[in-house]
Amino acid sequence: MAAERVGRRQGRGGGPAAGAALGGLSPARGSPARSPGVQRRPARATVKYNRRELQRRLDTELWIDGRLGELYRGREGEMPDELNIDELLELETDQERAQKLQGILSSCAADTQGFIQELLEQLKGLPKQQLLQRPPPQQEGPEAPP
Template identity: 45%
Template sequence: MAAERVGRKGHSPREPGAALQRRQARVTARYDRGELQRRLDVERWMEDRVRELYGEQADKMPEEVSIDDLLELQSDEERGNKLQIMFTSCGQNTDEFIRELVRKLQGLHKVQVQRGGLEEAKQH
């Protein structure tokens, strides 16, 4: 009887990261899934297009294109200018890609990581 009270049969001891993983899963559920999915779709689209543009010149690709950094800029024109600078090493015409990316960024909101989890910073 005492053995049954000490540990439950069939349950393994908790792993250190298990509670953290469960907690993070609950944090994201509080936010608009549609917004998170849209952001993920933009990121995937952008990664695919950048790979297409650079082809076998992967070593010339920008290290990171941060959606949040682009969203911090005040206007679409500023975003376009920053992207033009980032993609000067491409060697191909990136104008269409940049226009499409700037269009896809419209309506997205910057996501900030805070001590308590994710927080969506809506810009008005």
Template identity: 40%
Template sequence: MAAVTSPESSPQPRVYFQTPPGGEESEVPVRKQGRVTVKYDRKELRKRLNLEEWIIERLTELYDCEEEAIPELEIDVDELLDMPSDGDRATRVKDLLVDCYKPTDDFVAELLDKIRGMQKLSTPQKK
């Protein structure tokens, strides 16, 4: 890529990039920033992804099965964050895990500890 400065347009020189001769712009894929990462903080999204991976790992241990065989249940972190107390959150998670034959108290305590301080992620608004 060639750089061209244009001092007459402003007191400070500016750099403009041009496509090299013979090259096409389509050769280099342009990567646009995702809408989700624009609305949310990447660090918070990474924390949420790590939490979801941890939940899946722990559920496979609790149900003693592969990820695909975990009973259909959804632990909604945003729903838990909306609840007023840890007691309410613990009750909700235990209700979801009612058919698990292994003890779930450690899982519930760890989950509540991990979501403490997390931010609720609202659904991005479509334009």
């Protein structure tokens, strides 16, 4: 493992197996003394996304799918194609979010107020997903006349 390799380079490798992996040299004999100014490399790679936030977002999306299935049971054809969480998060207030949700769920015959209130609670503190978008290609050369 990478963490074990880093540990061996820093002289923390364990026992004879670590020495055998380095060509028969033990870390203490095979590596020069570290200078006090050298920083240790972390044993773990950094992660770009916060795993807890991603899991919370996934749980919210799964909850929405389940609840929409309950609300539209028997009328799946009327179910909205998509309920975009990021569009809801872009709105300023819960009242605006509730109005947008009522518009999306207008085809539902069931009472949606409970679902809307629960969803608004789940959206609190949920970060907006930042999409990685490629910038539009720059036009090279002279611009074409309109």
